[in-house]
Amino acid sequence: xxxxxxxxxxxxxxxxxxxxxxxxxxxxxxxxxxxxxxxxxxxxxxxxxxxxxxxxxxxxxxxxxxxxxxxxxxxxxxxxxxxxxxxxxxxxxxxxxxxxxxxxxxxxxxxxxxxxxxxxxxxxxxxxxxxxxxxxxxxxxxxxxxxxxxxxxxxxxxxxxxxxxxxxxxxxxxxxxxxxxxxxxxxxxxxxxxxxxxxxxxxxxxxxxxxxxxxxxxxxxxxxxxxxxxxxxxxxxxxxxxxxxx
Ligand code: ZN
Numbered sequence: 517x518x519x520x521x522x523x524x525x526x527x528x529x530x531x532x533x534x535x536x537x538x539x540x541x542x543x544x545x546x547x548x549x550x551x552x553x554x555x556x557x558x559x560x561x562x563x564x565x566x567x568x569x570x571x572x573x574x575x576x577x578x579x580x581x582x583x584x585x586x587x588x589x590x591x592x593x594x595x596x597x598x599x600x601x602x603x604x605x606x607x608x609x610x611x612x613x614x615x616x617x618x619x620x621x622x623x624x625x626x627x628x629x630x631x632x633x634x635x636x637x638x639x640x641x642x643x644x645x646x647x648x649x650x651x652x653x654x655x656x657x658x659x660x661x662x663x664x665x666x667x668x669x670x671x672x673x674x675x676x677x678x679x680x681x682x683x684x685x686x687x688x689x690x691x692x693x694x695x696x697x698x699x700x701x702x703x704x705x706x707x708x709x710x711x712x713x714x715x716x717x718x719x720x721x722x723x724x725x726x727x728x729x730x731x732x733x734x735x736x737x738x739x740x741x742x743x744x745x746x747x748x749x750x751x752x753x754x755x756x757x758x759x760x761x762x
Contacts, residue, residue, distance in 0.1 A: 517625060518542065521704040521720040523549035523662030525566070526578065527556030527602065528708030528758075529744075531717035532565060534736035535707050538688075543721055547624065549662035550576025550631035552614065554595065555709055555754050557744035559602050562708075563610040572624045575617035576631045576663065577638050582606065583614045594751045601750055620661075625724060627658040640664050641701065644677040651677065651699055658700045658722070658729075667705025667718040667731055673698045682712050683731045694727040702729055709754075715761035 520543035525532055548570045553559040559582070566573055578595070580586045582602035591599060606614070619637050620630025633639040633646070634653035640663055641647050647670035661669070667682035674697075682705065683690040694700060705718025712718075716733035723730075742755035 517724045518544050519722040519724070520546040521549065521660050521702070521722055522546065522707050523660075523704050524551040524576070524665050524706035524708055525553075525562050526551055526706065526708035527553045527559040527562050528717075528741050529556070529558035529561045530737045530741040531707045532562055534734045535717050535719045536565075538732065538734045539719065539721065545571040547571065547629055547660065548573040549629055549660055549704070550574045550617075550620070550637075551578045551662060552576070553582045553602050553606065554578030555598050555750075556741065557748040557750060559606050560610055563606065563613065567610065567613045572622055572629055573617055574620035574622055574629055574631050575614065575637070579614045579617060583611050585615070594753055597751050598754060601748065621655075621659070623655065626656055627660060627722070628654060628656050629660050631661065632663040633661065634659065638663075641670070642666070644670060644679055647701055648672075648677045650701060654699060654701070657696065657698070658694060658702065660702050660704065660720075660722070662703060662706065664703060665706035665709055665711035667703060667710070667712055667714075667733075669703040670701045671698050672700070682714065682718075683733050685714060688716070688733050690731040692729045692731065694729065696727075700729070704731070705733075709758065710761040713761050715759055
């Protein structure tokens with residue numbers, strides 16, 4: 517089975533379209549690690565795609581915030597502004613869909629899916645030390661997560677934790693063979709708002725038969741996404757950062 521793994525779409529339709537165009541025909545089922553909405557100007561079309569096409573979806577913190585499940589006090593002013601705008605913009609159908617999304621971890625096939633960490637959907641697993649703790653909670657050798665918007669993740673290898681580096685700028689594809697002796701926490705990166713210095717939309721393909729994860733990056737129409745953010749009256753910094761991948 518080949519899985520398309522996306523995360524942190526953040527209502528960026530241009531990025532999602534580029535991911536789907538590049539990956540077309542290359543996967544059997546789609547998985548989403550949360551944060552469908554928030555920040556971007558197309559929450560309904562992005563949510564529609566996930567609702568109709570993704571086989572497994574966990575919620576993210578922005579999905580909770582944008583459907584009134586969270587106290588927005590915890591958000592910075594920019595994220596709060598975007599969450600309130602999204603709350604008013606989401607259709608009833610999509611609001612209902614997001615409200616029903618489960619918290620991770622979910623078990624799929626031979627892997628797990630969660631937004632932040634296996635024990636806290638809101639935890640940012642950024643450093644190897646945090647990943648070391650998270651690995652002890654995994655029930656499978658391979659897990660997919662998001663939340664940090666940084667493509668890569670971590671390998672647990674004979675009780676050492678190594679960081680997987682993101683796809684280099686000169687290529688759009690980086691394979692990772694799954695060693696059955698190791699454990700993996702794989703972050704496909706953010707499709708809709710990358711923060712690892714690479715503005716290209718990020719995602720991954722997991723081929724369970726070939727035992728291979730392929731990290732991917734794809735250029736998309738950043739200017740169109742920015743224009744929509746401005747037209748919606750969302751904070752301009754949300755448009756600016758897309759060009760930087762920060
Ligand atoms: Zn996010």
